Amino acid sequence: MVVVQYNPTGLSTEQIDQLKQLVTRTFLTQSLVPVTTLMVQAWGDVFNGFTDKAPFEPLKGDGIIHEELLNCRFRLSATSFFQVNTKATEKLYSIVQEWCSLDNPQTILLDLCSGTGTIGITMASKVQRVIGIELCTEAVEAARLNAQLNECTNVTYHCGKVEDHINDVLHHLPEGAPIVAVLDPPRAGVHPSVISAVRQCKALHRIVFVACDAKQATKNFIDLCRPTSNRYCGQPFRLVRAKPVDLFPHTKHCEMVLEFTRHTNEPTTE
Secondary structure (H helix, E strand, O other): OEEEEEOOOOOOHHHHHHHHHHHHHHHHHOOOOOOOOEEEEEOOOOOOOOOOOOOOEEEEOOOOEEEEEOOEEEEEOOOOOOOOOHHHHHHHHHHHHHHHOOOOOOOEEEEEOOOOOHHHHHHHHHOOEEEEEEOOHHHHHHHHHHHHHOOOOOEEEEEOOHHHHHHHHHHOOOOOOOEEEEEOOOOOOOOHHHHHHHHHOOOEEEEEEEEOOOOOOHHHHHHHHOOOOOOOOOOOOEEEEEEEEOOOOOOOOOEEEEEEEOOOOOOOOO
């Protein structure tokens, strides 16, 4: 997939048509890389990247590509979030799955900040049910399509902020079912109310946190492990292990996977 954004300000219709022809020649006849779908987006305002306020015009293909990840198939549009380093992402998700310890097929997996559903769908065959919560409407729609594409009938998604949905989701879970949560939030981490809610879920003993910027998410880590208080009810978690995964070679960035656990026989106060 190739998407080219151009500024139409001051360009005539003829000039825009010539620009599209140039883009077509460059990427379809002169490129050494096969392109299955090619699109352009006209945008004249200041913006860092592609915008959802202007349509994408296909010059070739239907604007959709598919990517294979851990024997699952995912449908991607121009605005879908998907890790660009597929092999390293498979390593990342394999670590997440291993650390979730999905030995019990009755386990319920909470996929918090679920995006286009990649983590939950790759683990759906190991659990009774996957419940995802995601803020972006388009990502939720893509996740539902990806679940259908992979014939995952045990996966559901809620659209909205995690902090607005988490308590209701936890309230409706079957009593006694083992629960594992995967948190894969944006760089800044999740809202403190999310940490408070998962701490109060007595059936939740393990959280696997995927941090794209561990420094910015540090407060989440600390709040999961704080002693019990009026603000942070429920038993604290303990950081068991952490591992960096190099998704971005030759840069200073990496993804960090962290496992937090707790046990019912641990004291709840300091």
